[in-house]
Amino acid sequence: MTTADAAGAPGRADDAVGPAEAGLDGTWQRDVRWWDAAFYVIVVLSAVALYTVPLSGTRLTVSLTATGVLLVAYTLWGRRAARTREQGLAHLYLVVLILGTVVVVAQDTLGTLLLFAAFTQVWMLSEHLWAQVLLSVVLAAGTALALAWDPGAGRLVPGTLASTAPQMGVALGFSLGLGLWVAHTMRQAERHARLVDELRATQAELARSHHAAGVAAERERVAQEIHDTLAQGFTSVVMLAQAAGADLERGAPDAARQRLAQVESTARENLAEARALVAATGPAPLQGGGTLVDAVGRLVERFRTETGIAVTARLDDVTGLSSADEVVLLRSAQESLTNVRRHASARSVVVELTQDRAVTRLEVRDDGRGLAPDVTEGYGLRGMRERVAAGGGTVRVGSGPAGGTSVVVQVPVVSTADAHGARAGGAA
Known part of the structure; x- marks a missing residue:
């Protein structure tokens, strides 16, 4: 098979989005599980395909061993690097991935199936542009040499190398182009995610500010209503009660009773105003038409x-x-x-x-x-x-x-x- 269609996938430049940024919307931890599943599926299918071809016992053993090493390395290092973005761990795993891929390809051309995972993970796990380009070039060159290797003769076949080198050049170019484009897209996505985050924060702050202003305005309104109604009514009640007391002291019970009737009337009006205030309606004197x-x-x-x-x-x-x-x-x-x-x-x-x-x-x-x-x-x-x-x-x-x-x-x-x-x- 040709390998031009096995080139890269989502990647990062050195200022591209890491999980803390890509996860601004909380999706990275969910999305990375799909990367895990895709890698395991590709590696297992590659192993099954190698097992079905007529390889000698040694070549089959080497291929399956290298495939097993890739699975173990990803489980121990790759998955952790994908989540923590530890670049030392990521590059260590990528070196093992490239070596394992080259070894499997050297045993049989079906090993090029692993390039789908290898090119993709170079751009996904590394966050440095120079490392991404260098690892992609090493992977493409190593695969070209592996395809030209004759395990039986134990040497490179120049004619085969001459035919596979252009194919891997196309695959490398496709990987670099797609990887750089996706890295740029992810940088734009990071900026958009940051803007959305800032917008949400601004909206939340504006909502809090409006709420606080509304609370303050409502408190001011209620205070003004209380001052204009209840407080003035209570002032009237106090003054009328004092006047009624004075009437009683000077022996004028009729005048005192009149004052007390006014106290009752004022208190009833205050009660009506209080009910209107609680119900958020207009002043009691204006209710009922x-x-x-x-x-x-x-x-x-x-x-x-x-x-x-x-x-x-x-x-x-x-x-x-x-x-x-x-x-x-x-x-x-x-x-x-x-x-x-x-x-x-x-x-x-x-x-x-x-x-x-x-x-x-x-x-x-x-x-x-x-x-x-x-x-x-x-x-x-x-x-x-x-x-x-x-x-x-x-x-x-x-x-x-x-x-x-x-x-x-x-x-x-x-x-x-x-x-x-x-x-x-x-x-x-």
Whole structure:
């Protein structure tokens, strides 16, 4: 048979992929088992083929012994080198492989079947280009000499060498070409595998970053909701309970009972807000078909009842607001009235809700002490600004026209269709 078709297979250059690199996707340990199976099949078939030809006892013994040595050498050294990439062990095995192959070929031309395994393993096990080329040349030259060897005469046959040398030259050229091409392909595969590895790592890091940002944003949202609802409700409960205690001390049980009724009402509202917060729905005053005007009106009335401060409410019907905009305006009204209660020492408050074609405007102004020159915004006002800005609106805090403090919140008006869509999305 000719040996031009027995040339190389997957190989490596000196910078080609080793198992740690080729195994970036975790497949090398699985794939190398197929290399084991292929080698054992080729060697066993070669031994069976040699056994079937009429060889003299000595030549058959030499062939089978050399084949057995190859099996033992691969089992002890080759398999380990394929997995550990120990180059000293790999080259030691490859030298034994080449010598064994040449010995078998010298006994009979059927031994050239081993070249399928030999050329392949040169490129598979060695990771140095110079060693791959050198071992391939030695294997091709040794095989050419073995084919020209006459075991009976114990000498080389020049005519046979002249005919086999070109065949082995073709086999060598095919092996080098295919080996170098596959080595280049494997280098590209290594680069791609590294890129995939880096991409996966980047995706994992990005996912962790997004998760952390989402967790932080959700914590901030929940904290803001608690501040705007439960914390303010509890503040009202504490103040009403203190007022009820004072009424009892001065002998006014009717006033105390009225305060306690307000405590119960406020606590129920807080409970509803807590349930809405847990369910991740909108504010309780806006649930069940309630309008923004109704919710602000109830908020104003409760503020008047709890504080005794005179409140003037001018609330126009508003349209074109999304659910998010209604939440923004309601929370802004709550925060503004809470600041009046805590800091203004006001005698009267004006709450206005108006709308034109471009914006919906909420203003809460009082006649209290006003803003100190060096005052810094607290958590509630910062949260209000962030909430309004997220919806494309603005917040302006300053002095009122007659003193005191004025808080003006403006949010853009959307079309009626957009508002209905936002409500439907919020309900979903």
